[in-house]
Amino acid sequence: MPTIKKQALVIGAGTGGYPCAIRLGQLGVDAMLVEKAEPGGVCLNWGCIPSKALISATKLAHKAQHAEHMGLSFGAPTTDMPKMQVWKAGIVSKLTGGVKQLVKGSGTQYVTATAEILGPGRVKLSYPDGKPDDIVECEHLVIATGSVPIEIPGFSVDQDKVRDSTGALELDFVPEHMVCIGGGIIGLELGQTFQRLGTKLTVLEGLDRILSVCDKDLAQVVARQIKQDGGEIVTNAMAKGFSERDGKLWVRAEVGGESKEFPADVVLVAVGRRPVAKGFGLDKLGVELDERGFIKVDARQQTNVAKVYAVGDVCGQPMLAHKASHEGEVVAEVIAGKNTVNDARTIPNVVFTEPEIASAGLGEAEAKQAGHTIEIGKFPFSISGRAMAIDETNGFVKVIIDKSDNRVLGIHVVGPEASDLISEAALAIEMGAFAEDIALTVHPHPTLGEAVMEAAKHALGEAIHVGNRRR
Numbered sequence: 064m065p066t067i068k069k070q071a072l073v074i075g076a077g078t079g080g081y082p083c084a085i086r087l088g089q090l091g092v093d094a095m096l097v098e099k100a101e102p103g104g105v106c107l108n109w110g111c112i113p114s115k116a117l118i119s120a121t122k123l124a125h126k127a128q129h130a131e132h133m134g135l136s137f138g139a140p141t142t143d144m145p146k147m148q149v150w151k152a153g154i155v156s157k158l159t160g161g162v163k164q165l166v167k168g169s170g171t172q173y174v175t176a177t178a179e180i181l182g183p184g185r186v187k188l189s190y191p192d193g194k195p196d197d198i199v200e201c202e203h204l205v206i207a208t209g210s211v212p213i214e215i216p217g218f219s220v221d222q223d224k225v226r227d228s229t230g231a232l233e234l235d236f237v238p239e240h241m242v243c244i245g246g247g248i249i250g251l252e253l254g255q256t257f258q259r260l261g262t263k264l265t266v267l268e269g270l271d272r273i274l275s276v277c278d279k280d281l282a283q284v285v286a287r288q289i290k291q292d293g294g295e296i297v298t299n300a301m302a303k304g305f306s307e308r309d310g311k312l313w314v315r316a317e318v319g320g321e322s323k324e325f326p327a328d329v330v331l332v333a334v335g336r337r338p339v340a341k342g343f344g345l346d347k348l349g350v351e352l353d354e355r356g357f358i359k360v361d362a363r364q365q366t367n368v369a370k371v372y373a374v375g376d377v378c379g380q381p382m383l384a385h386k387a388s389h390e391g392e393v394v395a396e397v398i399a400g401k402n403t404v405n406d407a408r409t410i411p412n413v414v415f416t417e418p419e420i421a422s423a424g425l426g427e428a429e430a431k432q433a434g435h436t437i438e439i440g441k442f443p444f445s446i447s448g449r450a451m452a453i454d455e456t457n458g459f460v461k462v463i464i465d466k467s468d469n470r471v472l473g474i475h476v477v478g479p480e481a482s483d484l485i486s487e488a489a490l491a492i493e494m495g496a497f498a499e500d501i502a503l504t505v506h507p508h509p510t511l512g513e514a515v516m517e518a519a520k521h522a523l524g525e526a527i528h529v530g531n532r533r534r
């Protein structure tokens with residue numbers, strides 16, 4: 064088999080692998096990026112981007128239907144799901160095409176093939192077009208193979224009646240009833256998307272509340288919205304299986320020890336994702352996995368095997384695109400001989416629900432567990448002029464500080480544009496800011512960002528537009 068020599072090989076062109084490949088090229092490392100499917104991975108093809116397209120389109124429809132009090136009436140919208148899918152696919156193809164160009168532009172070779180590790184520094188590439196296999200000999204190997212949805216017994220995913228996130232994003236009709244198994248990020252983001260188009264939504268969550276990764280007070284705002292829009296949330300509900308009768312699916316769940324049934328036309332299974340660390344020869348290198356199957360890495364994304372690295376979902380939580388990209392860039396610098404470590408203080412978390420939730424830094428419970436005596440500042444969007452003007456007053460900003468020195472520990476936003484507001488919070492935490500740094504930064508008026516400033520002032524007992532506790 065022909066042999067290609069490279070300084071670095073990156074397996075997987077998702078949001079971990081492709082930034083790594085681009086950075087390697089920029090740094091003058093002779094690298095190759097190999098991907099068996101489309102460039103961009105789950106995020107660009109079957110996750111973040113297509114879901115955000117459907118979310119924004121359906122939010123528009125929902126908002127138009129609820130604008131009468133603003134003096135605007137539109138009548139009932141008609142939904143052309145196949146057309147929405149075409150629009151969404153156009154965005155995806157523009158972005159994935161851009162990835163290939165960026166990689167090539169950086170000087171890194173992009174190859175469509177399936178990679179199999181044969182042994183230390185040796186990887187076989189099998190091409191989809193029947194071209195003879197190649198062997199790549201590389202000094203450095205980066206594993207960026209991502210994750211796949213977890214399946215549960217009783218719900219074999221056929222991408223028709225029972226769908227995972229990939230299948231749900233391809234729906235070309237609006238189901239009358241949807242049951243989401245799992246009240247996590249995917250279940251709620253996609254569940255609310257179809258709810259806004261008129262689907263009756265039932266969320267079955269095994270734990271005692273939805274969005275267990277978020278602080279409770281933030282998750283409650285989304286739970287209220289789902290119910291207000293006619294949805295049902297059933298907690299302590301473990302989905303067990305389903306049957307078909309009278310043209311419906313009947314999802315069976317154990318709810319607090321009782322067996323109950325819920326009608327559905329489509330079932331969305333969103334119970335988490337698992338790493339892809341097996342099936343491509345990684346075991347031949349002796350790379351260590353943790354008890355959940357994630358590749359173990361150190362602060363330089365290095366595995367227990369020298370010159371073998373891992374980035375993104377495959378090396379652990381949080382399974383977020385921006386975390387993967389950051390790790391990919393760190394690894395590229397490590398390979399190029401720079402003294403770089405992954406020392407990010409926070410990986411912000413964003414949930415594109417209605418309203419959006421975004422967090423940076425520690426939650427209330429985490430901060431207390433870490434031994435901090437905390438002070439909390441809050442500012443509700445219900446009294447923000449900008450939030451009123453855009454008619455999105457649901458939610459609040461919460462700033463958690465250490466009472467001893469006012470250091471910002473965490474900032475949490477539930478409300479309009481939380482996903483964009485959180486970048487200021489991430490910067491504050493990354494820079495080790497104090498509440499005063501945010502409070503004394505003049506924020507433009509009238510903006511949603513003022514709520515972050517007011518919440519910081521509230522934590523200090525100095526808020527102008529909301530009553531202060533005495534400190």
Ligand code: NAI
Pocket residue numbers: 111215244245246247248249250252267268269270273274275300301302333334335336381382383412413414415
């Ligand atoms: P998740 O971990 O967020 O939520 C899964 C939920 O399912 C949990 O609350 C769990 O208790 C529940 N569950 C598990 N088994 C169950 C059963 N048999 N019956 C009822 N409930 C059950 O997982 P999800 O939503 O699938 O998302 C996977 C990953 O994708 C997340 O880790 C997230 O980081 C990532 N993601 C991030 C997004 C973002 O940043 N906006 C968007 C979508 C996904």
